[in-house]
Amino acid sequence: MTVISSVKNPEALSLTIVTEFDAAVERVWQIWEDPRQLERWWGPPTWPATFEQYDFTPGGRAAYFMTGPDGSKGRGWWEFTAITAPNHLELADGFADDNGDPVIDIGAAKLTLTLEDLSGRTRMSVKTNFESEEQMAKMIAMGMEEGMREAMGQIDAILAE
Structure with a gap:
């Protein structure tokens, strides 16, 4: 498993998941900038993602849905707010209705x-900041932490190709 830590900080309204990979920073960056690679790991194995829109530029948007085992779809959106390849990315992340x-x-x-070089290996830190205690509690109760851990656990296989 690639996840080395998962820390909830209710005071800071944050969840931080740290992973390490046997791949260079530039290669790990590709799993974020390429929506076809992103689809292979964003979401737990039982809820794979499909990106319908992906404008990987500051101010650009992404629209996606994850398909559950029963065929139901959960939709989401991103707005990219800062991109500094190959080390830093910031985005707003939210849920979407059936119309997107x-x-x-x-x-x-x-x-x-944040992607950090560890002498040819990469440490990836994904920090989520929530708007409120209520939002954080709701997202954690929905299984966000476990889902992200499972999703990130799929990355090693992609990087090994």
Whole structure:
């Protein structure tokens, strides 16, 4: 398993997951910038993602859905707010309705990705900042932490290809 730590910080309204990979930073960056690679790991194994829109530029948006084992679809959106290849990415992350429109009552979280070179290996830190205690509690109760751990556990196989 690639996940080395998962830390919930209710005071800071954050969840940080740290992983390490036997691949260079530039290679790990590719699993974020290429939506076809992203589809292979974003979401737990039983909820694979399909990206319908992916404009990987500051101010660009992504639209995706994850398909559950029963065929149901959970939709989401991203807005890229900062991109500094190959080490740093920030985006707003939220749920979408069946039309792809943001679900306002849940709000958006801020995801910050940092990739750090470890002499040819890579440490990937994904920090999610929530808008409120209520939003954080709801997302954690929905299985966000476990889902992200499972999703990130799929990355080694992609990097090994």
